Amino acid sequence: MIEIMKIISTYAIPVFIFVVLGYGYIKGVNVYDSFIEGAKEGLTTAFRVLPYMVAMFVAIGIFRSSGAMDVLITVIAPVTNLLGIPPSILPLAIIRPMSGIASTSMLAEMFRLYGPDSYIGRVASTMMGSTETVFYTISVYYGSIGVKKTRHTVWAALLADLAGLIASIVVCNMVFDK
């Protein structure tokens, strides 16, 4: 199991590049030109998220350096320890379904604080990679067709995020050193 995960981690990107470019070439796509067209978007994407990143980074920085984050973590620690969740992960887990930009900024800020290769950094990475924003997506989709009674959509989506959080912790405990 651990071996399989390591193989996936090592091969995923090279295999992905091979398949995408190979398939594109066989289908007669001018792969180089097409790649360049897409790559141009990299620049605009990075600049587009810049103001959002600044706003969220500053807010998270204020929250953490004021000591408010420590207070929050101390308050939730008894509960999270009981469940085996590292308390410093929980703020990220709570904010994840609410906002993509806030959770992305918080992840980057946690990398800065704990390091991306720390236990916290790895669990946070795994969790971010296996969960999604919920509320915004649901409101955009249902808003586009005028559905008001959304029934169990939000609950099912939040249960999925919770499962992603728990699975991330269990899997990281198996694969990485604490």
Place this chain on the structure above:
Amino acid sequence: MVNVIWIILILIGLIVSVFNGRLEAVTQSALDNAKYAVELCFSLIGIYALWLGLMRVAQESGMVSRIAEKARRVLRFIFPDVPLRHPAIGAVAMNIIANMLGLGNAATPLGIKAIKELQKLNPQKDRATNAMCMFLAINTSSVQLIPSTVVALRSAAGSSNPTEIIGTAFIATICSTTAAIISARILQRYY
């Protein structure tokens, strides 16, 4: 919602800092983090360019529709209320495959198309159908096979092995999507 999160973080932070006597630290970290956010965005440009370049090739080659065609049979079991030949299944498949490949920009319009097709099968237009709830639960559970943003952020933060979490995230993604399908199936009886 972002609005609320943002203002809460800042206001609570400022109030707590007064009690803790940490106003200077707060000022320092606000300035520091503003600067770091810009540095981070700059260091992301290269990886974004690489990834979005690949995404463009994947899109132009018709890879998504090819895989989506194969995925229809599997989706039949997850969406039993939708006829196999109905365009809704095709649109749902396209959206899910685009999300799996991480084609965020392409996935959203495909998803809107999918939910509009599902709405055509809906007898009660203001109430979500089982298929819609299932579709959105899967969509918001994350199905992305390679979490490219996380890998990019790890690399920008100087990780010695940015891709080491792809395997763990893959397993956790399978768990979250399975949970989405199961909970949507169970909850639909009670709502």
